[in-house]
Amino acid sequence: MRNRTLADLDRVVALGGGHGLGRVLSSLSSLGSRLTGIVTTTDNGGSTGRIRxxxxxxxxxxxRNCLNQLITEPSVASAMFEYRFxxxxxxxxxxxxxxxxxxxDHLSVRPSGSD
Structure with a gap:
């Protein structure tokens, strides 16, 4: 039986939060659309904590950090995503x-609740 590599896999899913998941996704970004990240959204520090x-x-x-880690080329969009006032x-x-x-999130359309 031969050893399998990431290139042999149909899909790769990474689950986590914080800066660790962003680093994992960045490392696996060559997988392109075969890569899925499931990001926990429980951060409560800094800007995020104030907004919450x-x-x-x-x-x-x-x-935001995970999305930005998937950007492979420096860009204005990436700089804006990371800009801190x-x-x-x-x-x-x-x-x-x-x-x-x-x-x-505020602009998104959601199904109305049942009455």
């Missing part, structure tokens, strides 16, 4: 990518 305390909902920080104002310390994902 203020608005509720999904913690986008780990999801400085200064002392309301946005200080917030990550632009977290705010963009929160905005997309």
């Amino acid at each position: 305390r203020s608005e509720g909902g999904i913690a986008w920080g780990d999801m 400085g200064g002392n104002g309301e946005l200080s310390g917030h990550n632009l990518g977290n705010l963009m994902l929160k905005a997309l």
